[in-house]
Amino acid sequence: MATNILRRAASSVITSKTGSLLTGTSRRSYASVAVGIDIVSAAHGVSLQKARSWDEGVSSNFSTTSVKDIFKGKKVVIFGLPGAYTGVCSQQHVPSYSKNIDKFKAKGIDSVICVAVNDPYVMNAWACKLTAKDVIDFYGDFDGSFHKSLELGKDLSAALLGPRSQRWSAYVVDGKVKAFNVEGAPSDFKVSGAEVILEQI
Amino acid sequence: MAPIAVGDVLPDGTLSCFDAEDKLHKVSVHSLAAGKKVIIFGVPGAFTPTCSLKHVPGFIERAGELKSKGVDEIICISVNDPFVMKAWANTYLENKDVKFLADGSATYTHALGLELDLGDKGLGTRSRRFALLVEDLKVKAANIESGGEFTVSSADDILKAL
Numbered sequence: 001m002a003t004n005i006l007r008r009a010a011s012s013v014i015t016s017k018t019g020s021l022l023t024g025t026s027r028r029s030y031a032s033v034a035v036g037i038d039i040v041s042a043a044h045g046v047s048l049q050k051a052r053s054w055d056e057g058v059s060s061n062f063s064t065t066s067v068k069d070i071f072k073g074k075k076v077v078i079f080g081l082p083g084a085y086t087g088v089c090s091q092q093h094v095p096s097y098s099k100n101i102d103k104f105k106a107k108g109i110d111s112v113i114c115v116a117v118n119d120p121y122v123m124n125a126w127a128c129k130l131t132a133k134d135v136i137d138f139y140g141d142f143d144g145s146f147h148k149s150l151e152l153g154k155d156l157s158a159a160l161l162g163p164r165s166q167r168w169s170a171y172v173v174d175g176k177v178k179a180f181n182v183e184g185a186p187s188d189f190k191v192s193g194a195e196v197i198l199e200q201i
Numbered sequence: 202m203a204p205i206a207v208g209d210v211l212p213d214g215t216l217s218c219f220d221a222e223d224k225l226h227k228v229s230v231h232s233l234a235a236g237k238k239v240i241i242f243g244v245p246g247a248f249t250p251t252c253s254l255k256h257v258p259g260f261i262e263r264a265g266e267l268k269s270k271g272v273d274e275i276i277c278i279s280v281n282d283p284f285v286m287k288a289w290a291n292t293y294l295e296n297k298d299v300k301f302l303a304d305g306s307a308t309y310t311h312a313l314g315l316e317l318d319l320g321d322k323g324l325g326t327r328s329r330r331f332a333l334l335v336e337d338l339k340v341k342a343a344n345i346e347s348g349g350e351f352t353v354s355s356a357d358d359i360l361k362a363l
Binding site (some may be wrong): 049053054055057062083084085086107118119120121122124125126128140142143157160161163 | 217227246247248249250281282283284285287288289290303305306318321322323324325
């Protein structure tokens with residue numbers, strides 16, 4: 001299993017490096033995702049917005065969910081994709097997780113999370129359309145700050161999407177990344193599906 | 202940029218959309234509006250209530266009447282990507298006339314001076330709610346809401362300007 005993860009990490013676009021603070025200068029450090037990093041520290045202070053209708057947003061005072069509350073003390077499988085309502089995301093990526101939800105539950109996973117750089121209202125409408133809202137937790141990273149802090153942002157302006165994210169998946173236990181997969185190109189769907197990460201749990 | 206006003210020339214810009222065959226197109230605003238009478242209305246966000254339940258339906262219902270008064274195009278723009286705009290447009294099964302165009306990076310909205318920061322609502326930079334009547338690229342009516350209201354930018358309001 002370890003060699004599989006290393007092979008995928010080597011073929012991924014992101015090279016494994018950790019940023020560090022220089023003494024005497026204040027500089028925000030971004031840690032790229034790799035097995036062993038603490039996602040809560042890497043995305044320190046970042047929040048996501050749970051997919052919801054506008055009315056739910058109003059009644060909750062547009063509250064957000066901190067990365068800490070999402071990951072601390074839980075076994076989470078999270079996958080990120082370039083955009084709601086786009087081809088591979090809608091037809092392959094989300095269905096691969098929604099149809100395997102029982103297998104994730106059997107392995108003790110507390111939540112399966114889908115995140116994209118979209119607002120939470122679009123995520124909500126999309127989740128309802130895919131009839132996946134009751135099995136997967138959809139979150140919006142509306143300003144891309146979550147993906148930026150993990151160095152998983154990707155400029156998809158050429159596809160008229162603007163700043164978005166890579167296609168990726170991770171298995172995170174109490175905030176610690178235990179498995180991580182990222183596609184070579186966001187249009188690929190080779191390593192970030194449910195079948196792959198189920199083998200890594 | 203100051204908000205667009207009556208008497209201004211409509212700036213050119215590029216919007217995007219999917220056609221009926223799911224092909225992605227970039228559209229120049231001037232190519233749609235030059236020499237024509239067009240209505241352009243902007244909404245803060247696809248799949249949000251006032252936009253979805255009031256603003257858009259108003260223009261779909263009044264499209265026949267607007268066309269009979271010489272309007273050539275009715276264009277809805279929003280700071281959303283073309284995939285989301287297509288999905289949102291598809292929820293209006295009875296629509297034949299309103300074109301849904303995407304201003305994904307808010308570039309055109311900036312050119313109109315109509316951007317609005319809705320970061321605290323989880324939306325980011327969006328457009329103000331507005332409706333413009335434009336004849337051969339000259340703005341004849343500019344109904345722009347100041348906040349989240351829906352008091353001046355409806356189809357009924359722009360009908361009065363025709």
